[in-house]
Amino acid sequence: MELPEAFKEKMKNLMGDDYESLLDSYDQPESKGIRTNTLKLSPAELANKLPFKTQGVNWCKEGFYIDHEVRPGKNPRYYAGLYYVQEPTAMAAVEVLDPKPGDWVLDLCAAPGGKSTQIGAKLQGAGVLVANELVNSRAGILSTNIERMGITNAIVTNEFPERLVDSFYESFDRILVDAPCSGEGMFRKDPGALADWSLERVDRCMGKQEKILETAHRLLKPGGVLVYSTCTFSPEENEQMIEAFINKYPYVLETITLPGITEHGRVDWTRNQAEAIAKTLRIMPMTVKGEGHFIARLIKSEGVAEVLEIKQGYAKSRLKKATRIELQDYTDFAKNNLEPDFYQKIEDCLYLLGEHLYAIPAGVDLERIANLKLLRTGLHLGTFKKNRFEPSYALAMALxxxxxxxxxxxxxxxxxxxxxxxxxxxxxxxxxxxxxxxxxxxxxxxxxxxxxxxxxxxxxxxxxxx
Ligand SMILES: C[S@@+](CC[C@H](N)C(=O)[O-])C[C@H]1O[C@@H](n2cnc3c(N)ncnc32)[C@H](O)[C@@H]1O
Missing domain, CATH: 2.30.130.60 (Archaeosine Trna-guanine Transglycosylase; Chain: A, domain 4)
Incomplete structure (x- = not known):
């Protein structure tokens, strides 16, 4: 593989004797993986059903390596949402985030949705996942992936992160910032990442990361968990980014231990030699079978809350609670076509958006999110047509x-x-x-x-x- 000269020079200076093994790793094929959707079945059940060989990923019990020549998207079970195609080291960040059913979780840079769908599976339908993506076309893909996996308790937004603050100030138990980065760990997998790489790009990404982290801080509850991850190797976007963050904001870094991963963040690659950086993980392709990731887990200390000035005030929500009369065609559909254990559970959370019917997770304040660009608010059940109700794809996948x-x-x-x-x-x-x-x-x-x-x-x- 032809690597950029400036990248080679930089890594050689940083890595010394280990540099050659990094170079060798670029001549190996990329690592491919799939992750079981535990909203639908267990990893053992999935492995039994698949026509190709799988091998477990040490740090994620739902994850499997698959052989390089396997095309996992070419199987009807992929379309049934039984698994998500995900590079194995990318599975580590949500393991570190460790969301529990009932949590409010934000995935701030979420498309195409590998980590959001992993969070959704861990929530098992309880709590709320807000999956945000800045780029509109990518947000659409994120929304479809969430639907295919049958996730019912997700809100998908298409916003600049800072636009979420008025709606969700200090609202989340856990936040994942899987930051836009220079993608040095993507070179084997994505020729585009190689072509786009430059030292200037590293600088531009740092600016974005700093801003996104500042917003994440304002959105996280005191005592909450913030996980920061990238798929790049540059210390500026990893160790140095986190060192600067903990110098500025009230956070404590937690030591991460994951089975099969032994390498930690490099204190000697920081600006001020903050020892706590050794608590982060630096997963490199020479030591682990995978493309590489950096992960930090931070706990927000109790701090002084900001006095928020809501500039525009909250808008009136376009979603309105559906009346019994308005619901009649849906009720007929549900009684004739679905089992009560499904439709009775969502009876109290049915809302209309024009002719569309949604089941919205409990606890979501619709006025507060009315100003946001919402692609999906909970589970889209279907559409009212003239004298009938037409069920949606999202409903099919949730059943x-x-x-x-x-x-x-x-x-x-x-x-x-x-x-x-x-x-x-x-x-x-x-x-x-x-x-x-x-x-x-x-x-x-x-x-x-x-x-x-x-x-x-x-x-x-x-x-x-x-
Ligand atoms: C590393 S990718 C996320 C991958 C995703 N977490 C997954 O597992 O599938 C980073 C995302 O951040 C988005 N992004 C780019 N610039 C951004 C910004 N300034 N603020 C927030 N997100 C941004 C990109 O469009 C991209 O989808």
């Missing part, structure tokens, strides 16, 4: 097949692909809405009549070929 009354569980991979391509299925099932699945897990809705299942898989997600 177990056992929670739908009329199902068509395909055993044949070709038929599953036929469905995923948007084609109708020549199969006889009871008339009406049918939850189509593959090998026990939902893929989406169809509508059956006279020996044919009409396809309701979203047009934008349909695949072109197997």
């Amino acid at each position: 177990k097949l056992s929670q739908a009354k009329n199902i068509c569980d395909l055993a044949d991979e070709d038929l599953a692909y036929q469905y995923l391509k948007g084609e109708a299925l020549n199969l006889k099932v009871a008339k009406g809405w049918v939850l189509v699945g593959y090998d026990g897990y939902a893929l989406g809705f169809g509508k059956a009549s006279e020996g044919l299942i009409k396809n309701h898989y979203p047009k934008g997600l349909r695949i072109r070929k197997k």
